[in-house]
Amino acid sequence: MSSRLEFNTISRSYGDTEVLHQISLTVQPSRCVALLGASGSGKSTLLRIAAGLDEPSSGEVVVDGENLDGVPSEQRGVALVFQKPLLFPHLSVVDNVAFSARMAGQSRKVARDHAMAYLKLVKLADLAQRSSGRLSGGQEQRVALARALARNPRILLLDEPFSSLDSRLRDEMYSLMDDIRAELAPTIVLVTHDRREASVLADSIAVLDSGRILQHGPVAQLHYQPATLSVNRILGGLNAVPGNLADGVHHSALGRFPVQPGLRDGPAFLTVRQEAIRIIGPADGPATVTVTGIKSLGAHTLVHVASLGSRSSAETLTVEVPGDPGIRIGQHVGLQLVNTTGWAVTQ
Ligand SMILES: Nc1ncnc2c1ncn2[C@@H]1O[C@H](COP(=O)(O)OP(=O)(O)OP(=O)(O)O)[C@@H](O)[C@H]1O
Ligand SMILES: [Mg+2]
Incomplete structure (x- = not known):
């Protein structure tokens, strides 16, 4: 067989x-x-x-x-x-x-x-x-x-x-x-x-x-490591943050995140899984964001965050955290990638 x-x-x-x-x-x-x-x-x-x-x-x-x-x-x-x-x-x-x-x-x-x-x-x-x-x-x-x-x-x-x-x-x-x-x-x-x-x-x-x-x-x-936004969407990765790449770092309203090497500088989306982000203190991350929504899924909670003052839905992220994170809507928090490197796609 x-x-x-x-x-x-x-x-x-x-x-x-x-x-x-x-x-x-x-x-x-x-x-x-x-x-x-x-x-x-x-x-x-x-x-x-x-x-x-x-x-x-x-x-x-x-x-x-x-x-x-x-x-x-x-x-x-x-x-x-x-x-x-x-x-x-x-x-x-x-x-x-x-x-x-x-x-x-x-x-x-x-x-x-x-x-x-x-x-x-x-x-x-x-x-x-x-x-x-x-x-x-x-x-x-x-x-x-x-x-x-x-x-x-x-x-x-x-x-x-x-x-x-x-x-x-x-x-x-x-x-x-x-x-x-x-x-x-x-x-x-x-x-x-x-x-x-x-x-x-x-x-x-x-x-x-x-x-x-x-x-x-x-x-x-x-x-x-989806090759494209379409793969990211089909795999349900969900977060795709528009921004710019410079010297291997993705810059967006949500902060600066190092990504994989080998990509050309210019516009790119940061694709990052909901569970690959950690919520930290507001002063500890690369940018301070606001909590805009909280949805409990029982064993997990989905936390929606947006960059301060952002109205664009593209500049929001969803973070999945275990249990009840004990945070509230409107609170300012920081974000950190769990495994240090993000993954960016250009198409
Ligand atoms: N005998 C046929 N004659 C004409 N078109 C066909 C024929 N068989 C399949 N197609 C078309 O080919 C495409 C692919 O069909 P296919 O059945 O392989 O899709 P699928 O991915 O298995 O979809 P599903 O998840 O619904 O089963 C569809 O657009 C379908 O309409
Ligand atoms: Mg079929």
Whole structure:
């Protein structure tokens, strides 16, 4: 299950509309890459192309060095799990999972024994004999996962498989995915529009926007070092303060913050995560700001601050602090970045 998947300059047009533009992405063996993007960004189209359910207009899909151009879907060794599980309702749970082994000519006993191993992995062995038309949504999705894994695919593609589950069931599925990765080490592409899901499950995130990959990198890099404002917005970083760069320091009405090296002097946005800022005494920071709003989220509090006298919403920041910070609206405070360096983007 641990193959290497490459998309090489994949484009796809429907009629005159190009929905994927020159997508290049490599998924290393046993890694999980999340394709994160809004509805219509082209996520499913890319998975369908990998699975052989759709063809690229140009470019190629390569698995372990083999170009899959012209290889029929069922011979690719690529399994796709959809948002809707699409089980055979007239078959039992175990026979759904045994289906592809039966199709490959295995005896019923061998195919069922093989299927049971995967049902144990997804913790559904107890329901093996139940009709698959009588399962909860979470159980159905476990069966769909077991069925995909039982095919022993080279690559596992997951197209928003957990999006219709409630948050508790989703967390259960996340821990199940950990078990599956520990046991079988499959190479996974996970499509999702949920940045939390991408961050929890994947090793790296590829942000897809209108058919283009804006950035692909480790989860922490996407959160803390977005390449552009668009990536920052899609990852929910939220703070993007306009200002100017000079000698590696970002200057804005909110103060002076050192940023990463290598950027040209000139206009730039300071992108800084809400939890990467600390509230300190008014005289201790690079600038004094006013607290303009406080919103308790239970275990955390969101504190909105603006530069003194600022009317521009662009010159406000949101800071997430643990617990109750014990401050009030109108109070003057200072700000400090938690890990000394900020991150600036110029577009
Ligand atoms: N068979 C088709 N014919 C024409 N246009 C299509 C076809 N399939 C997809 N598209 C278009 O391609 C674009 C990308 O669709 P795709 O299904 O890949 O998006 P997605 O990122 O998976 O969205 P969602 O999150 O809603 O599932 C959309 O604009 C869609 O309308
Ligand atoms: Mg889709």
